[in-house]
Amino acid sequence: MPPAAPTATSGEPAGAALEALRSVLDTAGFIDGTGPEAERYLHDWTGDYRGTGLAVLRPKSVEEVQALVRICAEHRVPIVPQGGNTGLVAGTIADGPPSVVVVSLERLNRIRGIDAVNFTLRADAGAVLQTLKDAAESEDMLFPLALGAQGSCQIGGNVATNAGGINVLRYGMTRDLVLGLEAVLPDGSLWQGMTGLRKDNRGYDLKQLLIGSEGTLGIVTGVELKLFPRPANVETAYLGLGSFADAMALFGMARRVCSDLLTAFEVIGSECIAFATLSNAQTRVPLAGEWPVHVLMELGCSSAIDGRALLEALLGEAFAASLLGDGTIAQSRAQARAFWAIREDLVEGQAKRGRHIRTDLSVRLSDVAPMIENARGYVLSNWPGWEPIAYGHAGDGNIHFNVMPPTGLSAGEVRERGTELLDGLYGIVHGFSGSFSAEHGVGRSRRAVYWKWLTPEQQKAAAAIKAAFDPLGIMNPGCLIPDR
Amino acid sequence: MPPAAPTATSGEPAGAALEALRSVLDTAGFIDGTGPEAERYLHDWTGDYRGTGLAVLRPKSVEEVQALVRICAEHRVPIVPQGGNTGLVAGTIADGPPSVVVVSLERLNRIRGIDAVNFTLRADAGAVLQTLKDAAESEDMLFPLALGAQGSCQIGGNVATNAGGINVLRYGMTRDLVLGLEAVLPDGSLWQGMTGLRKDNRGYDLKQLLIGSEGTLGIVTGVELKLFPRPANVETAYLGLGSFADAMALFGMARRVCSDLLTAFEVIGSECIAFATLSNAQTRVPLAGEWPVHVLMELGCSSAIDGRALLEALLGEAFAASLLGDGTIAQSRAQARAFWAIREDLVEGQAKRGRHIRTDLSVRLSDVAPMIENARGYVLSNWPGWEPIAYGHAGDGNIHFNVMPPTGLSAGEVRERGTELLDGLYGIVHGFSGSFSAEHGVGRSRRAVYWKWLTPEQQKAAAAIKAAFDPLGIMNPGCLIPDR
Structure with a gap:
């Protein structure tokens, strides 16, 4: 049985606690949880999650934060700390009983x-x-x-x-x-x-x-x-390649030739371009011919280094090694922005297409190409009509492998079947000793899969840390660590 | 009262535990703590610290390490883990009762x-x-x-x-x-x-x-x-400057001009050169004229970048800004090695001079020059006959501010008065919100000052982490956290 983190037990009436909390703050600092003003703190920006809260507290100083936390500890009122509320995993949206307060840091902003x-x-x-x-x-x-x-x-x-x-x-x-x-x-x-x-x-x-x-x-x-x-000199290239494996080989070559001055190395599966076009009909890929994998690469350096020459040296070497099919170096800031717009528009386009399966996977760089191939095979073989796409921060081994559902499925069907599909993808990345959460975190929405794949030692260590720091279990309960 | 970490209580006779430990290992894996073979594991390489141990255990596999630790936990035998035993703060040299075992990792080395x-x-x-x-x-x-x-x-x-x-x-x-x-x-x-x-x-x-x-x-x-x-292209320069403040300004300029391709930025107070000469009479400083502060700078980049031109651009800019007095770029690997020899020899020379006060301080880069000035003033005003020297990894804010005692003091007098002097220096660096241990750690020799300057919150957090992971207190007791 996994050890559980401590959980706050709210035995008291909340009234006294709320009065004490209100007394710490100025008028604008206390927002009743039931009013319309509280709304934007109680649901996430994707609209996927809606939480609960007795109140939203907006301290203006570190001392006010301390006073609020002391009162919450005394009255066993759980706290959900909240920044800009832009997360993707419901880390700031409580899903338990409505006994929590949200502490927003937005006024502590000097x-x-x-x-x-x-x-x-x-x-x-x-x-x-x-x-x-x-x-x-x-x-x-x-x-x-x-x-x-x-x-x-x-x-x-x-x-x-x-x-x-x-x-x-x-x-x-x-x-x-x-x-x-x-x-x-x-x-x-x-x-x-x-x-x-x-x-x-x-x-x-x-x-x-x-x-x-x-x-x-x-x-x-x-x-x-x-x-x-600040890099005074920024060079951007858009490249066409034969495979993800070639892209990863190019990345190694780029590290060597460019002395680790790369600031971005994004891969884009060519199937993603349709989504960029869906968002922006003016999308033009700056490549001659069709290439299954695109790379958007950026290099930043001081004005004392010839970044353009460096990038050209790299591309020359890559052509010679048959790693590269075609490529363009941006000749202006406007052209560089147009390259980046493809990367941004393909994300917009997916949202436009509607509810779909999103992931944020990471594996060793040597496993990027095999993992994508494996995941693609899994979807194409087992999920007829579902459409996989892959892109991401390949230089970090971080791939967004997303899957579009067949048109005509209801939101409920997408959610239900999507959970099953996601389990399959997570199993594949787990098989590569990878992570189901490269950068988005765990929050509440990925808590179950997080806990499921920890070893007993890791569960014990995580629970021990939580218990050592938060013995009352009042700090963002339900996030990361399962409730008892 | 500071909370204390748990400590092992060795209530049992050690014989049973030692027999069980011995049974896990091959013949070469178990060294009796009283024999001559154990010597090199029981004192540190400076010769400053001599510890105790029932036995030295040399596991050959991770499974053997696990088995040893399980037995130690069962019998409450404290463990001192040991690597190459090259530390400077007695982290691997037990100073308590001789009930510990040393676990050396040297055979687990694939x-x-x-x-x-x-x-x-x-x-x-x-x-x-x-x-x-x-x-x-x-x-x-x-x-x-x-x-x-x-x-x-x-x-x-x-x-x-x-x-x-x-x-x-x-x-x-x-x-x-x-x-x-x-x-x-x-x-x-x-x-x-x-x-x-x-x-x-x-x-x-x-x-x-x-x-x-x-x-x-x-x-x-x-x-x-x-x-x-691997940087194919390495350039080294030895520079003379008017002050530590100029050295820090040069470092900022170097970051900008050289696009963070610097691999080293060492400062050497000119008073250190006498120690380089003491170690190596052939020492020649490659500067025209006398400069109070020397900088040894290295830059590494790929062969596609002209590192020499980059360094020359930097030095030109620094001369124009009156930051630089004189300087030489190494024209060969041999010359670069000679520059580095000065940095290495000045350390050797201090050892040759005999017992002295060594520190490993760090402050914000903006506080490097004021901290050195402050510490120098303190020594010169309050410690007549004691001689301060300053050098170190200035690019990291890490300064070795050492003090040579007057000749003629006994080792005991140097140790005793040195502790008092060190307290004064630590107080100065604490006043700059700096660290008394930039890279050497805490171990046992700096445990008291470590604990003294933690806030109650930090003491509580450190003790909570120790207790959560090591409730029996068997893992390197006395290191870092004070015994109960």
Whole structure:
């Protein structure tokens, strides 16, 4: 029997707790959970999940967060911490009884400072990612985290979910970008780790536990982030290849020739282009001839390096090695944007097509091509009429292998049969020792599959960490760890 | 009162336990703790620390490690895991009663495989770092971890202590190089995480806890490591500057101009040169004139990038900005080696001078110059006759600020007064929110200062993690966490 995490038991009437919570906040800080104002905090942006909550609390300071958490601990009121609420796995949407409060960090959103010599930026957890990126750019530096939701997701949420995105290849996941962290622990105490140090070997690195813990161990309130020199010189290429295996070989060659200056290496199965076209009828693939696999590659460097020459050297070598069918290097920023639009439009097009099966798989780079082949074979052999497509951040081994249902199925049928299909795909990726969640996390929607595939040792370790930090089980219960 | 970690209580006679342990191993696997063969496992290589042990156990397989740990748990025999025993903080040298066993990983030392497409190498924990570096190089790849002890330290120890070294600047600490980890937990169960994935957002990242935990949470038995393209083109420069502040400004400029292709950025206070000369009378500084601060800089890139031109562009810009006094770019590998010899010899020279005060401090890069100035002022004002020197990995904010005692003091006097001086230096670095241990760890020798400067929240968190993983307190007791 898997060990279970502790769960809050709400024995008391909530009234006293809510009054105490309200007393900490100003008028705009407390939103009743039953009113229309609470709506946008209680369902996720895809519309797939609808949660419950007694109230939405919007603290303006770290001290207010601490006071709220202390009251919740005293009254055993479970807390759902919430950033920009842009997640895809219901990590901020409670699915239990309506006894929780949502703590939104959106008003705790100051930039605390930029240190140009240390190449760091300090900010409150509620600061919006795009705001931080703009602040870094205004000092001629780069904060490289880049993802679709960057206009509304918050850095605290990015840290709590260890967000990924387009530039992981060069700059790493959010985990790799965090030098310092400040968090309110489940008893209301403050864990102070805003050190900004690049090297610090003093004992257990607790911040590593909080990063990616999806709000189950505490509430991130502040971060100190690595900045980088802004690449003055960006080159983009769109390439046609014969296979995913060739694409992975090209990636290895690109790492070597370009000295790891690549900022993106995206693969696109040619079957995805129809979805780009569905979203944008003007879609034009910049390739002569038909190629089963496309690669969108970007390289960023200082103005002292000839990025164009570097990319040309790579493509020359790749042609000579018969890895490359055709390719174009963007001659302008506008052309580069048009290349990227294909990648973005194919995602839009899938949404336009309607409900479908989405995955976020990762495997070793050496298993990318076999995994896609295997998964394709499984769908084509066992699911007549269902249409697989594959694309993603191949440089990270992260593939979105999605499946479109046959037209004519009801939403209910898609959901029901989709669960079964997903189980099959997860089994395949598990067979490659891969992950069913490369970057989206576990949340509540993937909790069952997460727990099912942990070994007993891993279940025990996860439950022990949860119990050590949150013995009352009040921090985002139901997320990640199954309720008792 | 600080919460204490659990400690093993050795109530039973050790005889039964030792017999059971012996039965798991072959003849060469069991070394009696009282014999001469055990000596090299029971004192550290500096000769500063001498420990105790009932026996040294040398398992040859992961299963043997598990069996040994199970027996130790059953009989409450504390374990000191040991790699190459090259640490500097007595992390593998027990200082308690002689009831412990040392588990040496040295016979568990196979390379399990290299995956050229995934750019990874899998190895047993006992594999020697240099062996892994050579294996990577034989496939035209680089495993970048580089430190003085690389000929004898083991990768499991590097992981357990989150080793740093020369190339952290470009490639990160050991933590950043580990993609997969396998460890035997304190109950003998196996934590299996050899996934080799670059992106994996499934729940708590337990491997991050084990990395840097100094053997207090489990015994690392296997690792999967990131490899990199081998820089075909390496350029080295030796520079003279007016101040540490100028050196840090130059570093920022170098990051921008050279697109983060720097592999090393070492500062050397000119007062260190006397120690290089003490070690090697042939030492010649390749600078015209006297400069208070020297910088040894290295850049690595592919053959498709003109590294020499890049370095020249940087130096031109730095001269124009009056950051640079004088400088030489190595014209040959031999000349580059001569530059590096100065950096290595100045360490040797200190040892030759005799017992002295060594530190391993880190601060924000923006605090490097003020911290050195502050620490120098403290020594010169308060410690007449004591001689401060400063050098280190400035690109990481990691400075070795060492102090030579006046000649004529006895070893006992140096030790006693040195402890007081060290307290003063640690206070200064603490005032800068810095770390007294950038890369060497805590072990037993820095346990008191570690614990003293943790906040109550951090003490509680560290003790909770220890108790959750090692409730019997048998795993490297006395290391990192104070005994009860």
